[in-house]
Amino acid sequence: MSCARIEPPPGGPPDTTPPQLIAMKPDSFARLPNFKGDVEFRFDEVVSEGSSPNQGAGTGDLEKLILLSPTTRVPHVSWRRDRITVRPAEGWQPKRVYRVELLPGVSDLRRNQSKRGAVLTFTTDAELPTTTFEGTVVDWTTSRPAPEALVEALLLADSLSYRGLADSSGHFSLGPLPAGEYLVRGVIDQNHNNIADPREAFDSVRLARGKTAAGELWAFVHDTTPPRIQEITVADSVSATVAMSQTLDPRQHLPLAAVTVRILPDSTPVRATSLLTKAEDDSVNRRVSPAKDTLADTTRKQRPGIQEVPEAPPAQAPGRAGRPRVQPRAQPEALTSRPPLSDKLVVRVQRPWAPGAKYEVEIRGVRNTSGVAGDVRGGFTVPKPTAADTTKLKGAKPAAGDSTRRAAPRVKPAADSLRSARDSVRRLKPKP
Numbered sequence: 001m002s003c004a005r006i007e008p009p010p011g012g013p014p015d016t017t018p019p020q021l022i023a024m025k026p027d028s029f030a031r032l033p034n035f036k037g038d039v040e041f042r043f044d045e046v047v048s049e050g051s052s053p054n055q056g057a058g059t060g061d062l063e064k065l066i067l068l069s070p071t072t073r074v075p076h077v078s079w080r081r082d083r084i085t086v087r088p089a090e091g092w093q094p095k096r097v098y099r100v101e102l103l104p105g106v107s108d109l110r111r112n113q114s115k116r117g118a119v120l121t122f123t124t125d126a127e128l129p130t131t132t133f134e135g136t137v138v139d140w141t142t143s144r145p146a147p148e149a150l151v152e153a154l155l156l157a158d159s160l161s162y163r164g165l166a167d168s169s170g171h172f173s174l175g176p177l178p179a180g181e182y183l184v185r186g187v188i189d190q191n192h193n194n195i196a197d198p199r200e201a202f203d204s205v206r207l208a209r210g211k212t213a214a215g216e217l218w219a220f221v222h223d224t225t226p227p228r229i230q231e232i233t234v235a236d237s238v239s240a241t242v243a244m245s246q247t248l249d250p251r252q253h254l255p256l257a258a259v260t261v262r263i264l265p266d267s268t269p270v271r272a273t274s275l276l277t278k279a280e281d282d283s284v285n286r287r288v289s290p291a292k293d294t295l296a297d298t299t300r301k302q303r304p305g306i307q308e309v310p311e312a313p314p315a316q317a318p319g320r321a322g323r324p325r326v327q328p329r330a331q332p333e334a335l336t337s338r339p340p341l342s343d344k345l346v347v348r349v350q351r352p353w354a355p356g357a358k359y360e361v362e363i364r365g366v367r368n369t370s371g372v373a374g375d376v377r378g379g380f381t382v383p384k385p386t387a388a389d390t391t392k393l394k395g396a397k398p399a400a401g402d403s404t405r406r407a408a409p410r411v412k413p414a415a416d417s418l419r420s421a422r423d424s425v426r427r428l429k430p431k432p
Contacts, residue, residue: 018107023041026122035092040083054078062079094125100121128176133175133213136169139201140340148189157181183206184205188201241345246343248367249367250338261360262362263354347363
């Protein structure tokens with residue numbers, strides 16, 4: 001008869017720890033001629049393969065977590081219980097520096113997701129890399145740093161492209177890479193496929209050998225065609241807002257002679273008095289006064305003998321292990337090293353618009369952010385005023401049953417009341 005063994009009770013606390021990376025293969029900064037194996041990331045537990053399988057198209061859950069450089073093809077990514085293996089679709093090429101980045105997001109079978117990534121750099125008998133580029137990607141449409149923007153560094157000598165991602169504040173540190181002259185580009189990856197698509201906003205800078213500071217990359221959509229008018233709307237009695245199909249060059253200041261306004265159908269010229277961007281027109285012509293409801297609150301004055309109790313801060317939802325949950329990070333402030341982008345112009349005329357009339361606006365030499373210029377033309381119709389309230393027209397008869405228009409009670413004149421009083425006195429006088 002064997003003795004009983006002491007074992008932990010079944011159940012226990014749930015596992016809330018994400019998978020931890022415990023090893024990478026090969027060693028980082030290894031120099032491996034004729035390398036034929038796979039790059040391997042090993043974890044301390046079984047990791048999830050994801051709901052979307054890897055099919056070499058870059059749409060698999062694990063494929064989205066791997067950035068392999070330098071290559072433009074989707075690598076072969078495999079799941080092997082507690083390991084993720086990677087190799088390029090074209091095979092390892094000799095005399096190259098390879099950079100394999102594992103992005104955050106690996107989860108276990110209980111859906112505990114890792115918030116940390118890793119980078120493995122090795123060479124296939126090439127010199128060890130020493131160049132690291134740093135900078136910030138900015139979304140020019142908002143003038144704010146672009147979190148998780150795609151960063152590409154193109155080695156101009158042999159057109160090898162290395163990729164990485166910016167952090168949550170838009171800052172990136174891409175490297176180490178081979179020495180040489182590079183074209184560094186920051187891309188707003190809208191579909192998150194880790195590839196720079198043609199209509200995605202980007203900005204680039206060329207860095208000579210030995211230069212590593214990329215600075216601020218202000219990403220915008222690059223257009224090869226001139227802008228056109230999308231819509232013209234009447235803003236007030238003497239101004240109209242012209243909405244363009246593209247953002248405009250913020251360094252361009254259009255002269256007043258560039259705009260022509262005509263009234264249709266006879267094309268009679270209308271004198272224009274200003275042509276500005278929407279922001280410039282607001283700052284010049286709009287006068288904002290404080291609202292009445294923003295006056296000081298007189299009910300909050302200190303009252304004698306009464307101690308005011310300050311308002312309690314909002315309660316925080318408890319997080320893991322009963323600790324207060326960390327509040328989300330505040331949105332980064334807008335940068336001011338470049339002027340903001342705008343896609344609207346405001347045209348002002350000397351005389352008010354004629355209600356119901358049709359106008360045509362022509363602006364010459366309008367340049368988009370990419371520097372492509374062209375002439376634009378569009379028309380609009382001034383809306384007519386709404387019909388007046390017929391109940392307030394002069395001579396209008398009141399509606400039936402209108403209690404507010406009842407006739408006032410008739411009041412007898414004072415003379416009639418006195419005559420009545422004399423008659424009553426005469427009747428009361430006794431006869432002789």
